[in-house]
Amino acid sequence: MEKTDIKSLDLENLTSYMVSIGEKPFRAKQLYEWMHQKLAADFEEMTNLSRALKEKLQQSAAYTSLTVVEEKISAIDGTRKYLFGLSDGNVIESVLMRYKHGNSVCISSQVGCRMGCRFCASTLDGLERNLLPSEMLDQIYRIQKMTGERVSNVVVMGSGEPLDNYDNLVRFIRLLTDENGLNISQRNITVSTCGIVPGILKLAEENLQITLALSLHAPNDQVRKSLMPVANRYPLEEVLSACRTYFEKTGRRLTFEYSLVRGVNDNLEEASALSALLKHHHGHVNLIPVNPIKERDYVQSEGQAIKAFKNLLEKNGINVTIRREMGRDINGACGQLRKSFLNAE
Ligand code: SAH
16 A cells, blocks of 8 residues: 655645544644644654554655755855755755845755756756655755754745646645645745746636746747747747736736846847837846856856846836856756766766
8 A cells, every 4th residue: 555645735634644544633733733843854753642653654654754965055155055865766956045034945846857948957867756745845844954944935946847746836835835834925935937838827726825937038939949948839928928817816926037148048139029028017037147057058148248138128117136146166056966966876
């Protein structure tokens, strides 16, 4: 019999599970608190549960708890990058960034990725598998427990395409924001997508107050297709129309991510086209100087070009920020730490 992944269950389903193994419903509440509030790493820590119950759980339940394979701390800005081990031997990476407004954790949503964006290290070996809600949660739980500092913001911007793992993503968000768990505000959660239209439209109907970030990276389909294979499936017009629907249904302004690649998408004509494209959308542009990966020959735009691009957007009335690079000295870009680990094996 397959073991039940109890850390992925909401309180209602955990209660049914406990009843199914012959336990009183109130035990579910205790177990839930140990998992999602006290962030216990194993059953042993759960001091108010009897030995008999712990043994029963060991037999029928799987307890997701990630192990630290590697931890890197940036000497520049204190960013911490973790390589976590999963129970099947796979590894994933997560990042803790410390800002004035609080601690933010960037999590992975899949092992690898099948979207194939040309500049991204996460996708080089394709998709291995989806992460379970418990495996997404535990990236945050372990980091909060190890540092002893509260995590206030979560961005789903690590390896993987969250909307390609839709059901687990939504279950994860509901558990993370549950008042009986870490109770992180929905407004402090950002999900970044390469633009899977049906996923965006479905997310708009979930009655969530999370921020949606769209990986735009180009002002037209031609350039976008050269960087992102997913653009062949969903043209920009459809993607932006889905983003508009997301805003209309949720009232949440979007973030448009635009990674600047020298000579590919960073000239002023493109800045001008981008301004026109986003003029009537509700959101802001986040410019990301592309983080070069050694498997590809994309190069970061020059500082001057980045500034000029930003200025033109601003002149055209578009809200724009340049993403501050964090942890550059510790393989900060998506998937680079995992990739260098796999290459070394
Ligand atoms: N699959 C999601 C999350 C991916 S990572 C998505 O596509 O949005 C978060 C952001 O980082 C995306 O905008 C992604 O395109 C971008 N990104 C990935 N690799 C990068 C690199 N090497 N340099 C700059 N941005 C990168």
